[in-house]
Amino acid sequence: MMSDHSEPIFNAPSTLRSKVWKTFGFFKKEGKLDKSEAVCKICRAAIKYTGSTTNLSTHISRRHASDVELDASTASTSSSTSSTITQFLTQSQLSYNSARAKSITMRVARFIAMDLRPYSVVENDGFRELLRELEPRYKIPSRQHFSETCIPELYKKTKTDLKAKLSSAERVAITTDAWTSRATDSYITITVHYVNLDWELASYVLQTRVFNESHTGKNIGALLKEACLEWNIEDKDPALVTDNARNMVVAGVEAEMSPHLFCFAHTLNLAAQKALHVTTATKVLGKVRRVVGFFHRNIAGAELLRQKQQQMALPSHKLINDVTTRWNSSHDMLERFLEQQSAVFATLMSRELRKGEDVSALTEGDLSNAEDMVKVMAPVKVITTVMCEDEQPTISLIAPFKAKLKNHFEATTEDTGLIKDMKKVFLEDFVKRYTNIEDLLCTASALDPRFKTLPFLSDRETERIFLSITDEATNLHDKKVEESHPSPSDIQEPDQRDPTSVQSSPVQVHEEPRGDCPPCKKRKSTALDQLFGETYVVRPSRSSREKVSEEILRYRERNLLPLNGNPLEWWRAQVDLPLLSDIAKRYLCIPATSVASERVFSTAGDIVSSQRSVLRGDHADQLIFLKKNLKKLEHK
Structure with missing residues (x-):
């Protein structure tokens, strides 16, 4: 605590011989030295004094080491005290069952799981040194403890949490x-x-x-x-x-x-692969692949290409080599080659480059074919990218994308021979897919507020799809009502119950008229009944089908959601369409690809x-x- 700067500090009595008193003194209280607190003459900090100078010497060594030189005995005492504290902290290890030790162990387990660390990390010298610095009293358990106890316990708890989440799902x-x-x-x-x-x-x-x-x-x-x-x-x-x-x-x-x-992405890959296996396309890909392979193998060539890119103000992009099982990698290879073709040809023609093989065999016709191939396959690449996103309920996109691709791959009079062949092969493979679930795909699109007009269908087909939605939503609603309100036949009568549940003593039962409830007295006619009874008749409640039909009418009258909108967020706001929302949730949860499973492969590889x-x-x-x-x- 800092003292008042106006109050004078008095020297310690001569009986106090330690050198710390050259730096410390006392205040006076009622005319006498107040020895309950020693006051630093440099910073005027008041430190409790009980007869020992350890606290005072520690203060000097920490705050004023450069200004004051302690005597050997005082320094030795301070060093000894610090060593004792460190030794105490090190020797008094945390119990395995202590809250602090359990917390650290669990954090290490989470570190292993979340960062994909091997169990052996707990035996690494650097990791152990880090833990000793952070908590000297903690003794890290063995790798077996983490692999056989900690991670399984964390897995069990997380699995239970996920099961609880899944229990609320209407459909998966x-x-x-x-x-x-x-x-x-x-x-x-x-x-x-x-x-x-x-x-x-x-x-x-x-x-x-x-x-x-x-x-x-x-x-x-x-x-x-x-x-x-x-x-x-x-x-x-x-x-x-x-x-x-x-x-x-x-x-x-x-x-x-x-x-x-x-999987729609897999389906596109199959059709695109066949299109790229057309004879002329295969030859173009082979020539480009040879050039790209040369620059990947030749260090001098790669460096010279980089220099040419700088001279021509081209992006410093490396050439891409394709993977035969992924059609889009072939598209990327052609696209990058065309971007860098001027730098590539300038490099290949350079005298500085010694070539052991002929890699500059591409003709003007080859380049023209490459450009046509990139152009005709561009929509397929865009669709593949969109379909691999996890954030959107992608099944509703399949029908619009199918219609778009079928229209795009129709042959025109302007097509070259290569493009005609590629379009024909692509369509032959593509149109035979999903023929048995066309209605499913169109229903999903109809329940997506971006595509609910179904512009790729005729008016008659559109009405048929919405009639099918009406039937399905009605059946789903009736089923839910039936499950929440069981019929009398589903409720056991007393004589059908377990004999052990019957009361041991007989109960007198008076004869009452049978029925779900006692007979009600006839309601008396009122003046309003006499005046308006024939005019105002209470209408019976609407049927489930009528309710669904009204919701569909309101749904179809509303504006389309922009293409960049989120259909799930849109449905969340439609509180007046509860029956239609239930059926939409059942369709929009279905992904159009199995990419989610394939992405696990990279994690598993790590x-x-x-x-x-x-x-x-x-x-x-x-x-x-x-x-x-x-x-x-x-x-x-």
């Missing part, structure tokens, strides 16, 4: 896909998607399990059934989204999941890495589950 959709780890173990990932009570699209990873059985449709179907039972979603009318593989087709049938939607290739399957499942779900569940 699941996606699934398979992948192989570095240790050649086969895994199958399952994700779940639903629209929550706040009209937000929620997506979670349910499980990533080792699946060393044969990947037949029957086996995968059985796995999907088991997953639904484990997560208590078998009564949520789960929809299924997979790729187009034959075993997945059979799996959907075996799992008895409907609708079974095939977990089942070369350093952890022997990680047990159940540990990998727990870590992937926590990485993908922990923060989501805590923030919702």
